[in-house]
Amino acid sequence: MAVTTRVLGRSGIEVSALGMGCWAIGGPWAEGTQPLGWGAVDDDESVRAVRRALDLGITLFDTADTYGAGHGERVLGRALAGRRDDAVIATKWGYTFDEASRQATGEDASPGYLRSAVTASLRRLGTDRIDLYQLHLADLSVPRAQALIGTCEELVAEGLIRAYGWSTDRTDRAAAFGHAAAGATAVQHALSVLRDAPELLAVCEKYDLASVNRGPLGMGLLTGKYSAGSTLPRDDVRGLAPGWLEWFRGGRPAPEWLRRVGAVRAALTADGRTLAQGALGWIWARNGRTIPIPGCRTVAQVEENAAALHRGPLPADQFVEVERQLAAVRTAALRDADRPHWPRPTHPTVHP
Numbered sequence: 001m002a003v004t005t006r007v008l009g010r011s012g013i014e015v016s017a018l019g020m021g022c023w024a025i026g027g028p029w030a031e032g033t034q035p036l037g038w039g040a041v042d043d044d045e046s047v048r049a050v051r052r053a054l055d056l057g058i059t060l061f062d063t064a065d066t067y068g069a070g071h072g073e074r075v076l077g078r079a080l081a082g083r084r085d086d087a088v089i090a091t092k093w094g095y096t097f098d099e100a101s102r103q104a105t106g107e108d109a110s111p112g113y114l115r116s117a118v119t120a121s122l123r124r125l126g127t128d129r130i131d132l133y134q135l136h137l138a139d140l141s142v143p144r145a146q147a148l149i150g151t152c153e154e155l156v157a158e159g160l161i162r163a164y165g166w167s168t169d170r171t172d173r174a175a176a177f178g179h180a181a182a183g184a185t186a187v188q189h190a191l192s193v194l195r196d197a198p199e200l201l202a203v204c205e206k207y208d209l210a211s212v213n214r215g216p217l218g219m220g221l222l223t224g225k226y227s228a229g230s231t232l233p234r235d236d237v238r239g240l241a242p243g244w245l246e247w248f249r250g251g252r253p254a255p256e257w258l259r260r261v262g263a264v265r266a267a268l269t270a271d272g273r274t275l276a277q278g279a280l281g282w283i284w285a286r287n288g289r290t291i292p293i294p295g296c297r298t299v300a301q302v303e304e305n306a307a308a309l310h311r312g313p314l315p316a317d318q319f320v321e322v323e324r325q326l327a328a329v330r331t332a333a334l335r336d337a338d339r340p341h342w343p344r345p346t347h348p349t350v351h352p
Contacts, residue, residue, distance in 0.1 A: 003284050003312040004057060006291050008088070009185035009210035011163035013131060015088045017284060018309050019060030019293035020053045020302065021214065025075050026068025028235060029097070031104040037068060039236040041297050043075050050079035052299045054086055056306035062188070062212065062293045064092035064136055065121050069102040077126035084127055090186075090212070091125070092167055093117035094136035107137055109144050111151040118160055132212075133161040134188055135177075138168040142176040149181045156183045165209070171199045178207030186210040191290065193268070193282040193322060194218050194260045204289050213283055216292035219247045221261055222279040226253045260326065267322040271315070277308035282322055285313035 003017045024038040025046035050061065061080070063072045073091060080087050093114060096105045108117075121130060133155070135145060145166065152164045165186035166177045174187040187204055191197045191213040204211045217223055219238060231251050232239035238248040247257050261275075268278025276294070283292045296302045314322065 002310045004309055006210065006289070008060075008132065008163065008291075009165075009204075009289075010208040011132075011183075011185035013088060013162060013185070015060040015291065016058045016309070017291060018058055018280065018305060019062050019090075019212070019291055020050065020058055020305075021293040021295035022050075022061055022063035022072055022076055023067050024295045024297040025049070026063070026072025027075075029067070029069045029071070029102040029104065034242055035235050035237050035240055036104060037235075037237060038295075038297070039233055039239075043078075045299070046075050046297055047079040049296050049299050049302045050076060051083070053296070053302045053306065054080075054083055056302065057309060058302070058306055059086065060088045060090060060291065060293065062090040062214075064095075064134075065117060065124070066092075066095040066097050066104060066136070069097040069104070070099045070120075070124055071102070073121055073124035077124060081126060088131045089125060089127065090132035090134060090188075091121050091130055092134040092136035093121065094140070109137055109140055109148065111148060114148055114151050115155075118155060122160065129159060130161045131163065132186055133164045134186070135164070135166045135168075138166075138170065138173070140173070142173060145173065145177060146180050149177075149184075152181065153183055165212070167214075169197070169200070171203055174200055174203045174209075175207070178203060178209050184209065186212050188212040188214055188293075190215045191283060191286075191292070192216050192218050192222065193264055193279050193326070194222070194257060196286070201287050201289070204287075209289070210291055211287060211289045213290055213292040215247075216283055217276055217279055217294045218257065218261070219245070219295075221247055221253055221257055222276055224261075224265070224275040226258075228253065228255065228258060263325045263328075264322055267318060267325050268314075270318055270321070271311075273308070273311055274304060276304060277311060278314065280305065280308040281311060281314040282319065285316075285319045 027041045028037045155161045163185040167188035239251040241248045
């Protein structure tokens with residue numbers, strides 16, 4: 001059964017059940033010598049991809065001010081010119097950057113920076129309001145995050161933002177924001193058939209928050225495009241993967257994650273879906289609050305992902321089969337040898 005829309009948590013804002021992640025269309029940027037983009041991109045193709053997404057019923061576009069050191073917001077604003085009212089724009093703040101050198105420079109969690117950041121994002125996006133404004137500092141302490149709620153509420157009252165949330169995989173952070181912040185409406189967190197997040201989904205249920213899902217295709221692993229012999233270029237964040245990026249190591253897909261893809265492939269594609277469409281269908285079947293935001297930078301990628309909307313969630317029997325196939329490899333993931341990326345290093349500082 002098709003699934004086409006979701007409600008964005010307690011904001012009441014209706015969005016497409018599938019969003020478009022806009023990290024990649026920001027183009028190259030870095031923290032020192034560590035690339036944080038996905039390599040060179042064609043801005044004209046990015047614009048076509050965004051507009052094609054709108055044509056196919058995708059209304060939620062998720063970016064961040066730091067993607068491409070501001071360039072990603074500019075490209076998205078260009079693409080939505082003349083169609084702003086058809087779209088729901090989500091962006092993020094918290095990391096600092098230099099636009100001229102396209103370098104990440106640190107972070108700033110002060111209320112004053114929040115105000116200056118929203119003003120700069122509005123200018124780059126060419127809009128008078130941001131629909132969902134998300135704190136990007138995933139590990140910020142709860143007291144420091146809660147100190148930003150008053151300013152967020154002021155921005156809502158002034159009409160500069162419609163709602164706000166937190167991009168974090170920390171359950172305690174998400175719960176604290178959901179409990180204390182009246183205008184909070186979403187948690188953006190990692191979720192895919194390869195990496196479930198039951199505790200975060202429970203927080204979203206408890207506090208009536210949308211679950212906005214980054215990495216729903218495992219940064220490309222669930223597209224079927226990559227094999228053990230694949231090598232990513234060094235100007236791609238996956239080609240010189242920082243410690244927090246679990247899917248790739250040394251410019252190659254991590255073997256333990258390729259094993260998971262192999263285990264689940266047949267069950268995800270059993271009814272004729274592509275692997276990516278099956279992975280998106282799993283997320284919708286997993287929970288009614290989920291809104292996956294797979295990254296896209298070409299029209300072809302948008303079209304394949306958008307086709308998943310019309311197929312909808314995986315049927316119950318197919319979902320059960322996926323879970324059965326994954327049970328053994330999920331157990332194996334608890335072994336020390338199968339989680340070389342833990343504990344997460346503290347540097348580089350910038351996360352997607």
